[in-house]
Amino acid sequence: MRALRFGYVTGPVLGALWLFVLATTLAVLMSFATGDPFRPAGLWSLLWGAALGLGLVALRPGKGIASLAAAVVFVLLAVIGIGPVASGETASTLWKLVGSGALGLATGWSLHVILGHLPGMGALTRHEFEEAVIRFLTGFGYIFFTAIVAIPFYVMVMTSLKNQSELIQNPLDFTIDLSQGWGLFRSYVELFADFNFGSYLWTSFYVSVLTVLLTLAFSIPGAYAVARLRFRGRAAFSRSILLIYMVPMIVLALPIYIAFSMTGLRNTIFGIVLIYPVTTIPVALYMLQGYFRGLPAEVEEAGLMDGLSRLAVIWKITLPLSLPALASVSLYVFMIAWNEFLLAFMLLDDPSKFTLTRGIASLNSSEIPRQHLMAGAVVATVPIMALFLGLERFMTKGLTAGSVKG
Amino acid sequence: MSDSTGPASGPPRGTGPLLKREARLAWGLLFPTLAIVSAVVVLPLLAIFWISFKPIGLADLRPPTPVVRESLRGSGDDLRLQYRVRNSSQSEPITGVTLSDSLPESLTVLTADPRCTFDGADFTCDLGDLDGGGRDEVEIFVALQGDEDAAEEAAEGSDPRMTGRSNNILTNFDFTLENFDRIFSGDEFWGVLGVTLFYTVFGTLGALIFGLFAAMLLNKEFRGQGILRGLYLFPYVAPVIAVAFAWIILFDPFSGSANALLIQMGVTSSSINFFGERPLALIMVTVFEIWRYFPLSFLFILARMQSIDTDMYEAADMDGASPFQKFWYLSLPQLLGILSVLFLLRFIWTFNKFDDIFLLTGGNAGTRTLTVNVYEQAFAISNIGAGAAVAVVVFCCLVLFSVFFFRYVSQEEGL
Incomplete structure (x- = not known):
């Protein structure tokens, strides 16, 4: 040296x-x-x-x-x-x-x-x-x-705007012919017109929103109980949340597939909405309890002294104080549900019920030109990116608040 | 809150009524979560242990049922209702099969199969047992009043009801160790385990090192820092299916830009099949894993870096420490806690990772990890039992890791 x-x-x-x-x-x-x-x-x-x-x-x-x-x-x-x-x-x-x-x-x-x-x-x-x-x-x-x-993102966007023969001729040529005007976006138009992507987009959207709502409904009371109330088994419970959060989805997916096949829940949006929140509740619970712990207990005790019940305290004091945390948890859960692939792939076969990720998986065949596949990828990526960039502050906080899962 | 008793008697001992109420409320609040999580996590886990000891394939998921086809045949004296019954399974018998239906008003019974008993227009036939792949037929001769087409429609419109008991392999008490025997015998298992360990160890370490590097880059204030931070999170935020396909297209051996670029730069003379050659494919999926998860490590490390006290660095500057010395002797020890937590957590989750490899290579070209093997066994080879056995192995590894995790890490960072 x-x-x-x-x-x-x-x-x-x-x-x-x-x-x-x-x-x-x-x-x-x-x-x-x-x-x-x-x-x-x-x-x-x-x-x-x-x-x-x-x-x-x-x-x-x-x-x-x-x-x-x-x-x-x-x-x-x-x-x-x-x-x-x-x-x-x-x-x-x-x-x-x-x-x-x-x-x-x-x-x-x-x-x-x-x-x-x-x-x-x-x-x-x-x-x-x-x-x-x-x-x-x-x-x-x-x-x-x-x-x-x-x-990779540049390649994704540019590939979706070109056609297969151009790409094979020179894979490095990503210049786009602007004179085509709207014709540039023909693979997107075809996706929405012929491949039903409008409906996939909508399904993904409402499944994700429902997942967020259900997750919050279950995890807010649970997180509050773990963070604030004293009861026997609290520490064990807190650990088992983390443990459940580590169970690989593929291990659960197999029995879930069997159970859904036997009860007829496979191939239904209802089944998907039933299963998604369960994968996100432990994450949300974990993130929220960390935040609830950080809130000053004195404010809540003042509410209790003034005669509010516990539930009223949660509703009127704790929740308004934890709006930022709720926002980041919601965003994170939305992201997980939106990006979820394995369960959708295993449980949905009927093209009319596909979510966006499942729809993209169905585009992966040799008969469908690859610009459609990439256009589908862009359609799935853009909304979550826009949401993320718009609310990046919440997202970064939420991610570091206790979610190391991917 | 619990010391609400009278003066001078000292604090109360044991659980007071208030404390009990609090615990009741806590369990009340936790109950919905507990119920749903145990229904969807604990039950499947038990189920997977159960299934792993069963000789069961994908086809056995539908238990054998009697299937019936009804038709009105012949005309005049020969007019008859015919029920053709068969067993949906080729191998499993069904016992105590019964068929019941009701005749439409336009038909009256002349003679019937002796196994059938009539109660007005309703009848029930007791068909006994049906062997695997077995068939049976019931004929009821009837007289027609009115239009034949209408009668046919009415007769076939009422669905016959079938009952029968079959031996459901999922719920009976046949157990076997064949699944475990099959997955542990042969070299395949150890190969899969080796691939899994390579992928997990290098994927985790790589993501940590790159995350650390990225965090150091962004640990200073400058214009555009927010934009770069947002950009560097993209791989983690984007849907895995979108980025996995983007990678496949980027590294395509025939028309991928990466190959074209490498050839143009003179690095290689012929195109490389990145996801199809044996050692390379494993390296590529590991690189993908690092690429996708370095943002996560970088976020956590950056958060920790920004909370380090700057006074320390000023003191080091006064003492004449060089930048590398400051990093090695001051920053790194401060980051060691978060780095070890991240390592263990990422290690566990990388071990559990399924979608990435499944999408990139489908487990081919020497990239089959344990989780991909679960899918391969259960769905590609249609042997659910063997898939479940692999899943049990995965779960046992997980339990091992988490014992380690809780013993060494959780108290340190409170994660």
Whole structure:
């Protein structure tokens, strides 16, 4: 480690790695955006990155100058053909130059952020060295996580807007032909017109809402009892909630399937609504009791002193105070019910009663083009994402309040 | 609340009436939850133990019943009501089969099968036993008054009622150890267990490490932090079926973008079948698991990080600690509690995970875990008993883990 702690080592090494990361990112980005073949030129990007890092440490230019200089150099390198990003024959020159310029600006600016605080070519303190490494790792982390999260969703949306033959021809070409206008959305139109997705959407919605209501109706009294009232077996009960919450669904699904087959509850929405809340009650109970414990008991005792009964205390004092917790629990339960797949898959066979997830599973066949499958996935994802982003504050709180289940 | 007695007599001992009332109320509030949870969790658990000792297949779920078809045949003197009875099961006998029906007004009985007794227009026939796959026929000769078509419609319109006792394999007392014998014998079980452990250990560790990394990235205030936090939660919030299919399409060997990208970048020369080759498929489903659950670890770790006192870091700065030293000697010990809780909980749930692998590979190409094996045995091979036996094994592992969990962790973080 000690050998690395010199400006003339740290600068080039981090510069080389950083440019390689950025060049790869840009190549992927441009491939996805334009459909033209771009790829990072491994050796060149390492070389130019090292040079840039060395230059930054040695000359210590300002941020603006560093960025502009890098941009100009990269464009020139691209013209000669030895730039950090290589491209195939078919790539358009304009994109090549614009990309190289953008890469130069980004690299100059960000490398300045990473290395700008280094004092020069000489020995570095441990602090300065680690700071530079951490800034590099932070930058890498942002790019890495954003890429791994965004790419599958990007592919999902773009695939749903294209057609099968286009995709097989060039799987990297995600450009969409905007001149089609509304024709872009034809797989969505077909889903709703021919595949009954409107009804699946509605079924999923009301099943989820019913699940939320039933779960709250059962778990609020239970959570209150566990959190506030003294009775024998409270600790054991509290633990058994967690234990039940750990029982794998597939273990229960088999006897439930048998019981439902024998009683005729299979293939009914009623059966689904019966079973979903039970999978969510332990979660909700667990989250709510944590919250109830945190509420000041004095307020409730004041209510009791003033002559309210316990139930009236719950209704008039505890519940209004725990509205945020109720919101996050509801959201979380809604998410579980909306995303539930295993039970719906096992218990529903009749296409007129499918939930959305079951409907998507039925699209997974070789006869149905894959843009329909992806359109179905988008239809299932968008509502829950919108709900989640709109109420993210509640959701984050609720998730950390005691639900580690997936 | 319980010390409501007179002055100077000291606090009361034992359970006072108020305390009893409180306990009664508590049980009253808990009762609905207890009832429904035991109906849907405890009963099925007992059922799975019961079934795991039974030689039962998917086809045995419908108990054998007598099935009847009724028709009016012939004309004039030959006019007769014919009941054709058969046993729905090919192997199990039905005992004490009876058939009862009523004749429409337009028909009167001439002669009937000797096994039938009449009470006005109603009659009951005692058919005795019906072997597996057995058939029987009852004929009643009748005289017709009025239109034949109307009579036929009236006769066939009233459904005959059948009764009979059959040996239901679900409720009788035949037990066998064959299911356990079958799943434990052969190398398959140990292979499945190995796959499960690989998936669980690496999936859990990976999700924790990536979660820790992501939490460190977001543990500072900057513009767009909220957006990034929301974005990084997407994999966890989106429906598993949507993201699993997105992955399948992304990594498709023929037209997947990932393969095209790798070929274009020169990493590989021919396309890779990510979810179809033996060691790779298992790695891919583990990566998927990490991808889907790192948001959860990151949320918990971030919440814990934000509650760490910053004074400590200032003191460390004064003492000249470097960033890595601060992380290693200050942050990590503070996070150890939540990390161990998360590890155990995620370990249990990853062990229990079913949908992800089922959707991605269906348990093929060496990715069959115990939970997928439950489904495979019960539905693909149609051997419910063996599926239940695997489920029992899964449940026993779970009990083992949770004993461990409650002993070492629950007091630490109060989870």
